[in-house]
Amino acid sequence: MSALAAVLAILTSDTGVRVAQPEPERAIVVASKPFGESYLLAEMFAQLLEARGFEVDRRLGLGATEITFEALRTEAIDVYPEYTGTGLLAILGEQPSRDPREVYRKVARVFRERWGARWLPPLGFQNTYAIAVRRETARRLDLATLSDLARVSETLSAGLTPDFIGRADGLPGLGKAYGLQFRSVRALVPAVKYQALAAGEVDVIDGYSTDGFIARYDLVVLEDDRAFFPPYEAAGLISARFQREVPTGVAALTELSGLLTEAVMRRLNRRIEVDGIPIPRVAAAELRALDLVEAAPEGSGVSRDVRSRGVFSYLWSQRQTILSLTLRHLLLVGVSLTGAIAVALPLGLALERSRRAAEAVIRSVGLLQTLPSIALLAFMIPLLGIGVVPALVALFLYSLYPILRNTYTGVRDAAPEAVGAAWALGMTPAQVLRHVRLPLAAPVIMAGIRTAAVINVGTATLAAFIGAGGLGDPIAAGLALSDTRMILSGALPAALLALLVDGALGRCERLVTAGG
Amino acid sequence: MLDAAALRAENITKRFGHVLALDRVSLEVIGGECVALIGESGSGKTTLLRCFNRLVDPDEGRILIDGVNATDLDPITLRRRIGYVPQDGGLLPHWTVRRNVALVPWLRQIENPHRLADRALALVGLDPADFADRWPRKLSGGQRQRVAVARALAASPDVVLLDEPFGALDAITRADLQTTFLRIRGELGISSLLVTHDIEEAFLLADRIAVLRQGVIEQVAPAAELREAPATDYVRQLLLRARVIAA
Numbered sequence: 001m002s003a004l005a006a007v008l009a010i011l012t013s014d015t016g017v018r019v020a021q022p023e024p025e026r027a028i029v030v031a032s033k034p035f036g037e038s039y040l041l042a043e044m045f046a047q048l049l050e051a052r053g054f055e056v057d058r059r060l061g062l063g064a065t066e067i068t069f070e071a072l073r074t075e076a077i078d079v080y081p082e083y084t085g086t087g088l089l090a091i092l093g094e095q096p097s098r099d100p101r102e103v104y105r106k107v108a109r110v111f112r113e114r115w116g117a118r119w120l121p122p123l124g125f126q127n128t129y130a131i132a133v134r135r136e137t138a139r140r141l142d143l144a145t146l147s148d149l150a151r152v153s154e155t156l157s158a159g160l161t162p163d164f165i166g167r168a169d170g171l172p173g174l175g176k177a178y179g180l181q182f183r184s185v186r187a188l189v190p191a192v193k194y195q196a197l198a199a200g201e202v203d204v205i206d207g208y209s210t211d212g213f214i215a216r217y218d219l220v221v222l223e224d225d226r227a228f229f230p231p232y233e234a235a236g237l238i239s240a241r242f243q244r245e246v247p248t249g250v251a252a253l254t255e256l257s258g259l260l261t262e263a264v265m266r267r268l269n270r271r272i273e274v275d276g277i278p279i280p281r282v283a284a285a286e287l288r289a290l291d292l293v294e295a296a297p298e299g300s301g302v303s304r305d306v307r308s309r310g311v312f313s314y315l316w317s318q319r320q321t322i323l324s325l326t327l328r329h330l331l332l333v334g335v336s337l338t339g340a341i342a343v344a345l346p347l348g349l350a351l352e353r354s355r356r357a358a359e360a361v362i363r364s365v366g367l368l369q370t371l372p373s374i375a376l377l378a379f380m381i382p383l384l385g386i387g388v389v390p391a392l393v394a395l396f397l398y399s400l401y402p403i404l405r406n407t408y409t410g411v412r413d414a415a416p417e418a419v420g421a422a423w424a425l426g427m428t429p430a431q432v433l434r435h436v437r438l439p440l441a442a443p444v445i446m447a448g449i450r451t452a453a454v455i456n457v458g459t460a461t462l463a464a465f466i467g468a469g470g471l472g473d474p475i476a477a478g479l480a481l482s483d484t485r486m487i488l489s490g491a492l493p494a495a496l497l498a499l500l501v502d503g504a505l506g507r508c509e510r511l512v513t514a515g516g
Numbered sequence: 517m518l519d520a521a522a523l524r525a526e527n528i529t530k531r532f533g534h535v536l537a538l539d540r541v542s543l544e545v546i547g548g549e550c551v552a553l554i555g556e557s558g559s560g561k562t563t564l565l566r567c568f569n570r571l572v573d574p575d576e577g578r579i580l581i582d583g584v585n586a587t588d589l590d591p592i593t594l595r596r597r598i599g600y601v602p603q604d605g606g607l608l609p610h611w612t613v614r615r616n617v618a619l620v621p622w623l624r625q626i627e628n629p630h631r632l633a634d635r636a637l638a639l640v641g642l643d644p645a646d647f648a649d650r651w652p653r654k655l656s657g658g659q660r661q662r663v664a665v666a667r668a669l670a671a672s673p674d675v676v677l678l679d680e681p682f683g684a685l686d687a688i689t690r691a692d693l694q695t696t697f698l699r700i701r702g703e704l705g706i707s708s709l710l711v712t713h714d715i716e717e718a719f720l721l722a723d724r725i726a727v728l729r730q731g732v733i734e735q736v737a738p739a740a741e742l743r744e745a746p747a748t749d750y751v752r753q754l755l756l757r758a759r760v761i762a763a
Contacts, residue, residue, distance in 0.1 A: 417602065417606045418606055420606055421606025421607070421608075422608065422619070423571070425596070425619055425623070426597075426623050
């Protein structure tokens with residue numbers, strides 16, 4: 001019982017920092033999407049709320065707009081930073097507009113009417129797409145504007161985010177406005193496109209005007225000389241429930257409105273994306289600079305975290321965090337795998353007795369396996385919200401198939417002549433199962449469990465995208481910040497964990513088989 | 517004598533789908549007797565054998581075990597009372613030889629099953645000190661079949677069913693096991709029903725031989741009678757083909 005309590009305590013614990021005394025009745029759930037600026041703004045929201053005495057539950061780095069907005073719509077989260085353009089185009093599916101104020105008014109009205117969600121007054125900076133090339137390319141081809149680019153676009157290859165390739169205000173519109181025709185267009189996720197550009201794999205990418213990476217990789221942003229990209233404003237997006245239940249918290253967040261200029265954001269993004277300074281420190285420093293938070297006596301620069309530091313000393317410095325994330329990861333895997341064994345094993349045995357139904361049932365469970373993990377996680381949100389519960393359910397579903405398939409096949413094919421003899425000599429069906437079929441099928445069943453466990457450890461890193469924590473957190477954040485050390489601080493323990501879990505189950509297998 | 521029939525089948529009919537496996541078959545095995553079932557593949561001999569321990573339940577007719585209707589007996593209890601030797605031994609690969617042989621005594625919760633197992637091993641010519649703790653996969657084919665016979669006998673059943681028990685063995689090993697079987701029959705006086713495709717084996721081991729053809733019994737008779745007076749042309753042809761009689 002106390003072990004269960006401990007498990008629940010760790011599963012529900014919050015890895016973030018708490019500062020102030022909790023005055024209101026519940027923690028405010030602050031979320032972000034998985035890219036640097038979103039992490040930073042959410043962290044500023046969180047620290048501001050904490051400074052005003054609210055308790056905060058951070059769910060940073062949720063996967064993509066669909067997941068994060070779905071979580072807000074279903075009131076699983078209270079607030080996250082969003083862009084009016086994304087609201088207009090990606091969420092409402094409307095046509096782009098040239099006037100940022102008009103866009104803000106429109107999303108504010110429709111979101112309120114449709115979902116009761118509220119856009120806070122804009123934070124003060126506009127962000128828009130920026131088309132960038134390497135400095136060397138710009139010099140060689142004499143590029144300064146997008147019109148210049150159109151001249152030579154047939155000789156260049158582009159690496160663009162899938163989002164940008166599809167959106168009306170992305171490549172299709174841009175191509176028409178400037179007559180762009182790239183030699184090739186490759187879909188690249190944000191995490192790799194800068195490296196791809198720097199490595200010369202592609203010549204042109206899309207970025208954001210406030211991007212820190214543009215400076216980090218010494219890129220040249222081409223001027224939008226025909227003003228194609230409409231500028232959009234960043235603002236806090238508030239759930240109906242947050243506004244209803246903690247209006248004072250919403251009011252506290254509006255203190256940030258209008259204070260963050262483009263120059264400020266570019267500087268802050270550089271600090272996290274180029275200098276590698278931890279996001280909480282950058283957020284805290286800026287809130288102090290804006291006089292929103294009193295200068296608290298902080299552990300002054302003890303953990304100076306510059307990118308020059310080596311991987312291993314970084315991992316060592318993060319050992320406490322890594323340990324607690326690993327523990328959380330292990331619990332996600334352990335609970336979901338145990339649940340899957342508890343369901344798939346008896347189901348496999350039952351199907352062995354009604355073989356006509358077996359293939360149909362096993363195949364439909366197998367279909368679950370073909371669902372992309374992110375899609376499955378997104379489906380979960382309306383039903384189960386975000387956090388540990390939907391992650392456990394998704395991991396549970398992914399673990400079913402290998403265990404079910406191997407149990408069924410293993411028991412069905414286990415030494416038929418021995419089963420026949422045991423039956424003919426008077427074993428009951430239960431005795432045949434317990435003393436003959438199961439022990440003989442044990443290696444095959446264990447192989448299924450081991451397969452499920454290793455898949456589970458890997459898939460559990462995606463749980464970060466629905467705010468369930470675990471080793472996926474530093475991987476998602478590291479990808480967003482293009483910080484290899486941070487990615488490794490999640491990926492290395494995850495790989496190690498997969499090996500350990502497989503090894504431990506291998507040991508169990510030998511015990512089970514020897515015990516027969 | 518008729519009342520002493522250990523096994524009796526009366527007008528047994530069994531269909532598998534559209535296939536008529538047994539067609540009004542009657543047969544009896546008298547106490548202490550060995551009856552062999554011979555016939556070509558698909559003649560229904562294994563199906564008939566399996567009716568006696570209720571691995572198969574007939575569609576029509578009745579099976580009597582020691583004069584009791586088999587349908588009045590619990591199949592599990594019945595199977596524990598009747599010895600059974602399958603062709604492939606059917607030893608449990610994850611159990612030692614001793615545990616395999618002790619299976620039925622253990623199921624019947626007879627005291628000290630391991631002692632009974634060792635006795636049965638000795639009976640089939642395997643020294644328990646040498647063989648009891650071995651794993652089935654470490655045995656030769658002939659040894660495995662001896663263990664299977666020992667397992668069928670360990671709980672001292674009155675009746676043993678043997679389904680082509682020596683069919684997969686080489687000629688010399690088969691001859692050794694046949695000799696052992698004859699000796700055990702003599703010592704224990706058990707009744708047995710033996711399915712075999714080897715007519716010479718049937719002539720050697722059985723008191724009476726039943727010839728099955730497409731689910732119908734053509735003739736049941738002792739070896740000498742069968743040889744001298746085949747009841748049907750099919751029986752004569754069968755014996756000719758097996759070179760048991762000369763043309």
